[in-house]
Amino acid sequence: MIRRARVGNRRAGFPEYGRRWKRSGAVVARFVLLAVGLILSTQAKAESCTTQSAMQPTDRDALARAARELGSTLQTGDAAALQAQTIAELTRDFGGIRTAALELAPHLRGDTLTVDQVYLLDATTLAAGADAQFFCTLNKSQAEVDLSVSGLTAGTYGFAVVYGVGASPWRVSFLLRREAGRWLLAGFFPGPTQAVGHDGVWYWREARRVAAAKQPWTAWLYYAEAQALLRPAGFVQSTHLERLQDEQKAAAPPALSSGVSPGTPLVIKGPDAKEYRMTGLGVEALSGHTRADVVVHLEEPSTDPAELWERGDGAARALLAAYPELRGNFEGVLVSLDSAGRPPLITEHLVSAVK
DSSP: OOEEEESTTOOOBOOOOOSOOOEESEEOOTTOOOSSSOOOOOOOOOBEEEEGGGSOHHHHHHHHHHHHHHHHHHHHTOHHHHHHTBOHHHHTTOHHHHHHHHHHHHHHTTOEEEEEEEEEEEETTOOTTOOEEEEEESTTSSOEEEEEEOSOOSEEEEEEEEEEESSSOEEEEEEEEEETTEEEEEEEEEEESEETTEEHHHHHHHHHHHHHTTOHHHHHHHHHHHHHHHOSSTTEEEHHHHHHHHHHHHHOOGGGTTOOOSSSOEEEEOTTSOEEEEEEEEEEOOTTOSSOEEEEEEEOOOOOHHHHHHHHHHHHHHHHHHOGGGGGTOSEEEEEEEETTEEEEEEEEEGGGOO
């Protein structure tokens, strides 16, 4: 559980974020559950992919039905039922999946589930230890969806994207494996499809608008948020996402050309003359806010609450002083004070309160 401190008269307590935290250029989902070691692969060898328009109706319907049933199981938070629908490799150590499923359930509960995309992935000839790449050409066009997966055993897989439509729209992407005629869960990858009432396409358009208005820091953050909302899983790439990423790189200010990470921190000297080494930069949407918040990460080993609060407040002031364009586009700054061995302390600073 992440602890949070608030400024002014806002209550201290636990967060309702349920979304993303660790970010540096590429956005990482907080609930992402990697299945059998899924990572991005750079190998050239490709397996075969069949898109939904090219599938046999029986294959398409069976895959969509299995994804819908898994989505319904996640809605109820029934971990036992989910375990019965999961491949053996993951059921041996099911604790992490159970926790992720229970955290996800409230976001899907009451939503209407729609299966939006399905892909049939043939890895039956995959050699042991080899990486798998699936290149999925969409409707015989130039557009592609590519899945790069490491750690799979040979077999027939499916990838399905399910949307929950309701008060708080969410998406769950499933990796499935066919065993004895059944589609079983091999991993699931949830995330919201909107942030403060706007979807990924809105953030993409706004990123272009603010980039044209010479607000590169806001543009970079909006592009990152667009990608987070539009990308169905971390191992998925597509023609459209590549275009978005190219636009983000072209619009990025020099200080962000390599992203922000522990290896390439954003170093800012604040009005207090202190230096702040920011190891992550992203966007977060908080319940009740009308605009998104900027998120920054600082590596801070101190355990003294007063010192941590002072550092968080100083970092927010330094960021807004260095890049004042952020004041007009975000509601606040969330500072995550990170240190190995303890949960991060989150300090929240409304733009209107930071002078």
